[in-house]
Amino acid sequence: TTPYINRDIIPLPPSRQTWSKKVFVFFWFATAINIAEWSGASASLALGLTVSQAIIGETLDAIRCFSITAALVISGYGGGQWHVPFAVINRAPWGLRGSWFPLLNRVLLSCCWYGVQGWFGGQMTKVMIGAIWPSFYDMPNTFGPDAAMETNDFVAFVIFWLVCLPLLLLKPEFYRIPAIISAVLVLVAALAVFLWAFVKQGNGGPLFSNPEYVRASSQLAWVMVKCINSGIGGWAGQRSLTRSALLDFSRYAVHPGDQVYGQILSIPLCLLGSNILGIITTSCARGFYPNEPLLWKLYDLLQAIQRNEAPVARAAVFFAAFAFFLSQMSVTVVACGVVGGMDLAALCPRYIDIRRGSLIIAVIGICIDPWKIMNTANSFISAISGYAVFLGPLTGIMFADYHLLRHRRIKLSHLFLPQTGSDYWFWHGLNWRAPIAWVLGVWASLPGFCASVTPASVIVSDAWVHVYYLSWPLSVCISASVWMILNTISPAPGIGEADDNDVFGTFEKFQEPKGSEGKEEPDHLNKFPMHIASLDHA
Numbered sequence: 001t002t003p004y005i006n007r008d009i010i011p012l013p014p015s016r017q018t019w020s021k022k023v024f025v026f027f028w029f030a031t032a033i034n035i036a037e038w039s040g041a042s043a044s045l046a047l048g049l050t051v052s053q054a055i056i057g058e059t060l061d062a063i064r065c066f067s068i069t070a071a072l073v074i075s076g077y078g079g080g081q082w083h084v085p086f087a088v089i090n091r092a093p094w095g096l097r098g099s100w101f102p103l104l105n106r107v108l109l110s111c112c113w114y115g116v117q118g119w120f121g122g123q124m125t126k127v128m129i130g131a132i133w134p135s136f137y138d139m140p141n142t143f144g145p146d147a148a149m150e151t152n153d154f155v156a157f158v159i160f161w162l163v164c165l166p167l168l169l170l171k172p173e174f175y176r177i178p179a180i181i182s183a184v185l186v187l188v189a190a191l192a193v194f195l196w197a198f199v200k201q202g203n204g205g206p207l208f209s210n211p212e213y214v215r216a217s218s219q220l221a222w223v224m225v226k227c228i229n230s231g232i233g234g235w236a237g238q239r240s241l242t243r244s245a246l247l248d249f250s251r252y253a254v255h256p257g258d259q260v261y262g263q264i265l266s267i268p269l270c271l272l273g274s275n276i277l278g279i280i281t282t283s284c285a286r287g288f289y290p291n292e293p294l295l296w297k298l299y300d301l302l303q304a305i306q307r308n309e310a311p312v313a314r315a316a317v318f319f320a321a322f323a324f325f326l327s328q329m330s331v332t333v334v335a336c337g338v339v340g341g342m343d344l345a346a347l348c349p350r351y352i353d354i355r356r357g358s359l360i361i362a363v364i365g366i367c368i369d370p371w372k373i374m375n376t377a378n379s380f381i382s383a384i385s386g387y388a389v390f391l392g393p394l395t396g397i398m399f400a401d402y403h404l405l406r407h408r409r410i411k412l413s414h415l416f417l418p419q420t421g422s423d424y425w426f427w428h429g430l431n432w433r434a435p436i437a438w439v440l441g442v443w444a445s446l447p448g449f450c451a452s453v454t455p456a457s458v459i460v461s462d463a464w465v466h467v468y469y470l471s472w473p474l475s476v477c478i479s480a481s482v483w484m485i486l487n488t489i490s491p492a493p494g495i496g497e498a499d500d501n502d503v504f505g506t507f508e509k510f511q512e513p514k515g516s517e518g519k520e521e522p523d524h525l526n527k528f529p530m531h532i533a534s535l536d537h538a
Helices: 021-032 035-046 051-059 061-082 100-132 134-138 151-167 172-201 217-236 246-250 258-288 298-308 313-347 354-367 370-375 380-385 388-405 433-443 446-453 462-469 471-489 524-536
Strands: none
Touching: 021 172, 021 258, 021 313, 035 100, 035 258, 035 298, 035 313, 061 246, 061 258, 061 388, 100 134, 100 151, 100 298, 100 313, 100 354, 100 370, 100 388, 151 313, 151 354, 151 370, 172 258, 172 298, 172 313, 246 258, 246 313, 258 298, 298 313, 313 354, 388 433, 388 471, 433 471, 446 462, 462 471
């Protein structure tokens, strides 16, 4: 290992390129159908939309889904082609040291969202325990009123957090089987909850045409735009946390492009499908549980079912909660913990590998007090939800550099060379063009973002708020355009060039010799120092 390379971020050897098209389809099913997607779309009803308006918004979500899918396919293609993670491929536009900036952004969000997604998982754990022992809901609360949670919430959260820890120790390629199991179960559970609610109500529910409360027509239009843009920012903004771990898992593809099928098929279908299921189910629940609060949170709905239905419903509640528990583990462990671990492994490769990095993310995730984030009125959740303002320019720079400027050709070996002989060393490891493109991509959305985070102290016009609602696509376009202009005026070195040789052995077809079962593949990392030496003598 060196300050810029270790075995977790080096181009993968052929023996670890094991994810087929089918695996990617199931992987995205497992991570796209989750509590946040179900509840996030349903929350539009709480904002004053009717079911029909929300579904129109989600149909316009075809735009959102297309934007998400296009961004993910385009952003993730480099991982499948060169078998390196986000952390490494961003060294091409930002420089070896400059790439620390986008990595720190993702690490920050990985920590925050690991805690938030872990809290969601804890709520499903609470439902599972309550379905077996209903007295768990009545556990004496030992926390004070300022804790923003009760004792049973904390116990369930800790259980979920502990269950996730062993999974963080697996190599990423071994998440294939868990993803398939989780995808099948959560799909069945989501359809079962929806069908049960629809049959019980007999129609789409009272919110289908009558909103929870009335808004002016001009306000409704921008509420719909806000809902659409929030979904785009959450997924396609490359939040590890997010949810999208594109480049980081595309690198495990057997063939370049294998990941594309899973993204094109699964992401629009799962996002749009789970959104619509959540919206209609919430409206139906308003009809048959009129005395309950609006049940747009899935775990609140499952608890209400157990309270209001016959005792036999406890089994159904348990299995539905278990399916979403598995889905939540996929999101928390893979899209937050492991991806954040990869980024930390790239930031400090000499001391941190993926496993250590993932555990660090998990520990920080519990330290951010996710229960206060989710259960109190604060600006922190607004900040991390609106972080697409800062992620959009990163996506725009990466897209423009890799696809438009370099035409998908990079020198892999130079991505690990911390010296002036590297095309990606630029000025002391920083490409000055990247910060300029990023700042210009961010600035237009900053007034609206600040007003969203601190509405009491920052007041801006509606025009700036509307620009903020469009922050992700707008910032992607601005930063990509600025990037191309700067590189036209002052071209970077090595554009369109690639290594003459397969320095890391990552493109050799791996064939296991007879009698070598159980042996590790030759260590391609050992070839790299010789390549550095050859450059020094060139």
